[in-house]
Amino acid sequence: MLLAKLWRDFVELVFPAVCSSCRAGLLPEEEMICITCRLNFPLTHFHRFPTQNAMFDKFKGRLPIALAAAFMHFNENGIAQKLSHQVKYRGNQQLGILLGRWYGNQLLQTDINSQFDCLVPVPLHRQRLKQRGYNQAACFAQGISQVVGLPLREDLVARIKMTSSQVGMDKQQRLQNIADAFEVTAKEQVSQLRILLVDDIVTTGATIEACAMPLVKAGCQKIGVLALANV
Numbered sequence: 001m002l003l004a005k006l007w008r009d010f011v012e013l014v015f016p017a018v019c020s021s022c023r024a025g026l027l028p029e030e031e032m033i034c035i036t037c038r039l040n041f042p043l044t045h046f047h048r049f050p051t052q053n054a055m056f057d058k059f060k061g062r063l064p065i066a067l068a069a070a071f072m073h074f075n076e077n078g079i080a081q082k083l084s085h086q087v088k089y090r091g092n093q094q095l096g097i098l099l100g101r102w103y104g105n106q107l108l109q110t111d112i113n114s115q116f117d118c119l120v121p122v123p124l125h126r127q128r129l130k131q132r133g134y135n136q137a138a139c140f141a142q143g144i145s146q147v148v149g150l151p152l153r154e155d156l157v158a159r160i161k162m163t164s165s166q167v168g169m170d171k172q173q174r175l176q177n178i179a180d181a182f183e184v185t186a187k188e189q190v191s192q193l194r195i196l197l198v199d200d201i202v203t204t205g206a207t208i209e210a211c212a213m214p215l216v217k218a219g220c221q222k223i224g225v226l227a228l229a230n231v
């Protein structure tokens, strides 16, 4: 026991834990994100108005969704960008799960539990998944699942087309780039389900739209969208 504690103290001395957002040293009771950053999360509170918010409006006339909500607003160099970068490019899967758990606690104030059957993270192409080793949207969805209790389903839809990076593309280019990128892999099951799609960042909504359309065509009962951040 004493040895384990000494070892832990030693590791913390050599590799002090820092905040995933501002890089300040963490207090022992802080988990991955310092309390100052946590209090400054640019929360959207969209879950309180799930059919009347900026993210829901992106899908109006494009996708028959029942609701849309995001944990945070995305700003250039803001907290959401720093955190999502850590999850997506720096291998910090635990941070993705933690953010999902925190969002899950907010979502407990809603009735999404009874409104939906499962959480479906927007899938990566298997080659991309192999490169990165994990799906950042699935980390976030896993955290939400742990708190709200809806099961995670990663077997319903697959990404069958590798798309080039969407950074710098306009809405039309994004739509074209991602058209036909997804395919339903369990049609019969999908037709019985009310599905909550989960992604990390929603920009134009082109990826969500491309992923949701085949699910809608396969006859899913209902579609909703959750994201870590809305641009």
Ligand SMILES: [Zn+2]
Binding pocket: 019, 020, 021, 022, 023, 024, 033, 034, 035, 036, 037, 038
């Ligand atoms: Zn911080």
